Amino acid sequence: DTAVSQTPKYLVTQMGNDKSIKCEQNLGHDTMYWYKQDSKKFLKIMFSYNNKELIINETVPNRFSPKSPDKAHLNLHINSLELGDSAVYFCATRGVTTGELFFGEGSRLTVL
């Protein structure tokens, strides 16, 4: 039973399209994140939700809109996709006491 699961694992789409990535966790953690990993493997935090409330929004273009319907889910919707959006997007949750992050396996987005 996967602790942090993301769907889909792969998306290939055209510029200008809209796409969504879903994340679900069964760890009972309050805090969830979206990270973007570029082709050079650099990991950049995008958003964080704590108990359904947005607490971190790191200068991400407003084409990106996160949504947390409940504590166990955090989705990412991207409008008007651009070539530069091609990356691997990771969902993660945060352990309460030590701040350890638990990652999903990633969703690789390719924009053509």
Next chain:
Amino acid sequence: AQSVTQLGSHVSVSEGALVLLRCNYSSSVPPYLFWYVQYPNQGLQLLLKYTTGATLVKGINGFEAEFKKSETSFHLTKPSAHMSDAAEYFCAVSDQGGGFKTIFGAGTRLFVKA
């Protein structure tokens, strides 16, 4: 603001040799420090963490790291490299106050030669 610098984007060692991956951090508050490993096409998983207490921390797969406050370093070591250690390694920092933001270094790719 916090930041992490990993020295060396690529490190190559022979099987059986010492692994040393360097990490320096900057933090205005006492940090929590982490090393994560990423295998190809997978998410990151925790190798080890420093929160408080003993400055030498041991992790999975024989790795360990030492927190040196005076040097603002948290280098990762393993006495004897194994082929299966080949992966991307990330050093990360967050603050002890329960800060919600974890900042990652740029990563170091470890190659292990037979």
